[in-house]
Structure formats: structure tokens, C-alpha cells
Amino acid sequence: MHYYMKSFGGIGDALYDNSTNFALAFAALHSGDSLSITEGIWKTGPLTIQDKNNITLRLEKGARILFSDDENQYQPVFSRWEGVLDGQGKLSGRPSLTSESFRRVLSLPWRSASQS
Secondary structure: OEEEHHHHOOOOEEEEEOHHHHHHHHHHOOOOOEEEEOOEEEEEOOOOOOOOOOEEEEEOOOEEEEEOOOHHHOOOOOOOOOEEEEEOOEEEOOOOOOHHHHHHHOOOOOOOHHHO
């Protein structure tokens, strides 16, 4: 199935915290489903994708996921997600986030280019 972030009450106005809305959306997704993020700036904290493999997160043209700059929100999580990040939108960490913190934003294991 194909879902839209707005269906879960999300607001892409750069002000509204969509953390709860992303959690609701990811809870509804099943293997093979996709979630579209439409044009706008979607402010959020960490995105936690648990037990959700083979899903597509589609960032439409003009869509931007803007992560919180509060590093205390990003606790280390050791997990693996198999899915697709697709589209023409952007994922935006804040300048104050280190690469380690940005890894925690997506709750993904760190893997350097030399390990690929």
C-alpha cells in the first residue's frame, strides 16, 4: 500500500514537530508498503524504524525532512533497516550534529565507505 505523511496528521511547515506522526506512519507500514513525504519541511526528532523491512520512504520534489538539533534525543540504537530511500527530496541534519549523531538520527548502524 502507498501512504502519505499527511494521512497521519503530519504538517510540513518547518514548525510542527512531526515525531509522533512519523511514529504512527511507521507503525502502520508493512513489508512492501511506501510512505510519501510531500513538498514541505517536515520537522522531526529521530526516526525509528523497527521490524520494518522492505519499505520505501519516498521524498517527493520539494520535500525535506529536518531533524531536531537536540543531540540528547539521539540515543545509540543498534539496528538494521532494509528498505528504499527514494525521490527528489532531502534529509537535513543540523550543522551542530556530528556524523555519529546523524547516524543516530536514522537509528542505523555506522558503516564507512571502506566497509561497503
